Amino acid sequence: xxxxxxxxxxxxxxxxxxxxxxxxxxxxxxxxxxxxxxxxxxxxxxxxxxxxxxxxxxxxxxxxxxxxxxxxxxxxxxxxxxxxxxxxxxxxxxxxxxxxxxxxxxxxxxxxxxxxxxxxxxxxxxxxxxxxxxxxxxxxxxxxxxxxxxxxxxxxxxxxxxxxxxxxxxxxxxxxxxxxxxxxxxxxxxxxxxxxxxxxxxxxxxxxxxxxxxxxxxxxxxxxxxxxxxxxxxxxxxxxxxxxxxxxxxxxxxxxxxxxxxxxxxxxxxxxxxxxxxxxxxxxxxxxxxxxxxxxxxxxxxxxxxxxxxxxxxxxxxxxxxxxxxxxxxxxxxxxxxxxxxxxxxxxxxxxxxxxxxxxxxxxxxxxxxxxxxxxxxxxxxxxxxxxxxxxxxxxxxxxxxxxxxxxxxxxxxxxxxxxxx
Amino acid sequence: xxxxxxxxxxxxxxxxxxxxxxxxxxxxxxxxxxxxxxxxxxxxxxxxxxxxxxxxxxxxxxxxxxxxxxxxxxxxxxxxxxxxxxxxxxxxxxxxxxxxxxxxxxxxxxxxxxxxxxxxxxxxxxxxxxxxxxxxxxxxxxxxxxxxxxxxxxxxxxxxxxxxxxxxxxxxxxxxxxxxxxxxxxxxxxxxxxxxxxxxxxxxxxxxxxxxxxxxxxxxxxxxxxxxxxxxxxxxxxxxxxxxxxxxxxxxxxxxx
Numbered sequence: 001x002x003x004x005x006x007x008x009x010x011x012x013x014x015x016x017x018x019x020x021x022x023x024x025x026x027x028x029x030x031x032x033x034x035x036x037x038x039x040x041x042x043x044x045x046x047x048x049x050x051x052x053x054x055x056x057x058x059x060x061x062x063x064x065x066x067x068x069x070x071x072x073x074x075x076x077x078x079x080x081x082x083x084x085x086x087x088x089x090x091x092x093x094x095x096x097x098x099x100x101x102x103x104x105x106x107x108x109x110x111x112x113x114x115x116x117x118x119x120x121x122x123x124x125x126x127x128x129x130x131x132x133x134x135x136x137x138x139x140x141x142x143x144x145x146x147x148x149x150x151x152x153x154x155x156x157x158x159x160x161x162x163x164x165x166x167x168x169x170x171x172x173x174x175x176x177x178x179x180x181x182x183x184x185x186x187x188x189x190x191x192x193x194x195x196x197x198x199x200x201x202x203x204x205x206x207x208x209x210x211x212x213x214x215x216x217x218x219x220x221x222x223x224x225x226x227x228x229x230x231x232x233x234x235x236x237x238x239x240x241x242x243x244x245x246x247x248x249x250x251x252x253x254x255x256x257x258x259x260x261x262x263x264x265x266x267x268x269x270x271x272x273x274x275x276x277x278x279x280x281x282x283x284x285x286x287x288x289x290x291x292x293x294x295x296x297x298x299x300x301x302x303x304x305x306x307x308x309x310x311x312x313x314x315x316x317x318x319x320x321x322x323x324x325x326x327x328x329x330x331x332x333x334x335x336x337x338x339x340x341x342x343x344x345x346x347x348x349x350x351x352x353x354x355x356x357x358x359x360x361x362x363x364x365x366x367x368x369x370x371x372x373x374x375x376x377x378x379x380x381x382x383x384x385x386x387x388x389x390x391x392x393x394x395x396x397x398x399x400x401x402x403x404x405x406x407x408x409x410x411x412x413x414x415x416x417x418x419x420x421x422x
Numbered sequence: 423x424x425x426x427x428x429x430x431x432x433x434x435x436x437x438x439x440x441x442x443x444x445x446x447x448x449x450x451x452x453x454x455x456x457x458x459x460x461x462x463x464x465x466x467x468x469x470x471x472x473x474x475x476x477x478x479x480x481x482x483x484x485x486x487x488x489x490x491x492x493x494x495x496x497x498x499x500x501x502x503x504x505x506x507x508x509x510x511x512x513x514x515x516x517x518x519x520x521x522x523x524x525x526x527x528x529x530x531x532x533x534x535x536x537x538x539x540x541x542x543x544x545x546x547x548x549x550x551x552x553x554x555x556x557x558x559x560x561x562x563x564x565x566x567x568x569x570x571x572x573x574x575x576x577x578x579x580x581x582x583x584x585x586x587x588x589x590x591x592x593x594x595x596x597x598x599x600x601x602x603x604x605x606x607x608x609x610x611x612x613x614x615x616x617x618x619x620x621x622x623x624x625x626x627x628x629x630x631x632x633x634x635x636x637x638x639x640x641x642x643x644x645x646x647x648x649x650x651x652x653x654x655x656x657x658x659x660x661x662x663x664x665x666x667x668x669x670x671x672x673x674x675x676x677x678x679x
Contacts, residue, residue, distance in 0.1 A: 005638050009641065012642055012645060012646055012649070013649045016645075016646050020649070020650045020651070020652055033586075034586055034587065034589050038589065038590055041586040041587045041589075043586075047550070047553055047554045048554060048664070049554050049555070050555075050665060050673065051660075051661050051664035051665050052647070052650055052652070052661070053651045053658060053661050054652050054653075054655035054656050054657050054660075055655075055657040055661050055663075056652075058647065058650065061646070062650060101642075101643060103558065103560075103566060103588070103591060104558045104560070104566070104639060104643070105557060105558050105568070106675075139590075259655075261652060261654055261655070262654075275654075276654055276655055352530050355529075355530065356528060356529060356530040356531050358528075359532070360531060362531060366530075369530070369531065369536055370530050370531070370536075
């Protein structure tokens with residue numbers, strides 16, 4: 001290691017820099033017990049070992065195997081026509097880095113992606129070789145996320161799932177027309193074919209495991225994908241309907257949304273220096289959360305009358321303000337699913353309310369102590385207290401009152417954006 | 423009427439549970455339960471020194487555990503917060519628990535229960551942070567070594583996590599604040615106390631205890647941390663919220679290179 005340390009350092013800088021636009025950093029959802037006195041143990045809950053200065057979790061060593069690429073996708077920093085330094089790791093180098101970082105408790109595991117050199121299969125084979133070496137030679141039980149290479153063969157996809165905890169292909173552009181525009185060399189099927197393969201293998205291995213206990217695990221943390229937001233002119237509705245499609249038809253564990261960071265001078269794309277749409281990205285994640293954990297249907301939040309999310313209020317509050325007829329809700333009587341739709345109540349608060357109200361009826365003071373965000377919730381609930389003077393209030397009035405009294409983290413940014421268009 | 427009592431115990435959790443046993447057994451009026459290192463005489467209460475007895479402690483533990491699994495966890499975690507006066511809060515909690523027919527662990531509109539569960543949560547949060555922010559440095563004796571300085575006494579809570587994760591390497595995590603550590607020798611985890619001649623932070627000065635390779639990996643990690651940041655999305659406020667400044671001196675990625 002010491003001989004080539006400087007070279008490794010250089011490669012790591014180049015290949016970590018190129019991999020950072022992939023937003024997935026999940027290291028949870030896979031149980032891999034360390035029963036053989038090996039290295040690493042995945043208990044199902046991931047750990048963020050650090051956070052970058054932009055505030056994102058650092059849980060995995062996230063690198064490209066190489067940033068050489070035969071493709072020229074306009075949105076990608078690694079595209080063929082981009083004039084950047086190129087590098088490639090040897091298989092053993094990635095293994096050594098992963099093991100040594102893991103031993104020092106820097107990471108939960110490896111996230112390995114790659115530019116495509118020579119051919120999709122040639123590249124995929126190398127990714128699989130890294131994972132295989134970690135599992136079989138190093139007795140490593142940490143988390144491994146492999147990026148599937150669009151166009152890789154079914155046989156390689158099958159093998160990848162035997163060693164990786166998660167597999168993912170990034171759909172990148174949420175609409176087919178957008179993809180055609182920005183990645184003319186790639187076909188929509190190149191992305192969906194490996195996804196379908198993984199989905200089917202997961203189903204098959206799971207059902208075999210029910211009968212034959214020794215059946216190995218196949219991608220136990222499932223698969224995920226990522227979409228770039230704001231590179232083409234798609235609406236929030238386009239994005240979330242597309243996400244819902246992938247959740248439903250490909251059993252995705254997660255869909256990630258990545259605000260487009262301008263990395264290329266290209267007249268098909270927002271100019272370099274354009275602000276990353278972070279607020280929009282945040283709203284999409286909130287919406288995704290409402291769909292997965294709060295029982296909302298996508299058409300309730302986004303539809304032809306309402307194709308884009310509100311920028312000034314979060315999507316749950318926005319929905320509630322458009323549907324005041326469902327409120328107020330009685331905190332001491334309402335079902336869990338009804339409570340989950342109240343602005344200001346997260347699932348943790350809902351859970352606490354349901355537990356605490358078994359002992360006595362809850363009033364404003366109790367709710368405050370439990371940690372409910374009353375500044376928003378108070379307009380939508382009644383509890384064991386007479387103080388209730390918001391009946392029959394219009395949504396617009398409630399919105400005004402809430403905004404007046406809130407210091408949201410995006411408030412400043414939002415007003416900047418307003419100035420842009422005013 | 424009995425005089426009120428202040429029970430003095432040795433500061434250990436089992437000592438505390440023994441004190442609880444004594445309080446119930448003697449049906450005393452309890453004015454306070456205090457660590458022997460920090461005890462103060464109350465004007466109107468009689469001090470009684472409690473000697474830790476495992477069988478008594480175990481009976482209390484089992485009694486609480488039988489009542490509620492959540493309660494025993496909250497009590498243990500809240501105890502490790504070392505919060506001033508925590509013993510009396512937990513004593514009241516346990517009285518309530520034994521008086522009630524159902525588990526009160528989720529009665530969040532009760533002040534004692536709420537306080538206990540909030541403290542337990544803070545300790546739980548720091549336990550999780552320590553699992554994240556421990557940074558091992560490989561010594562020349564092949565031991566992965568880490569200093570920590572947590573607000574709460576979380577070493578007992580993280581031992582299992584590190585044992586199952588790092589089963590094939592020797593490691594030592596040392597709490598500078600409480601002057602004890604846990605050491606895994608490839609077979610079991612032991613509690614150790616030792617005199618450290620230097621405190622190993624992320625400083626640029628190289629210590630003779632570690633080899634070049636160790637510093638190379640720290641360097642690589644430090645570099646990785648910088649390369650993976652997206653400058654156009656910088657958000658230092660969020661960064662500091664996730665990685666509180668008090669931990670920085672032990673994080674190799676925060677070393678100024």
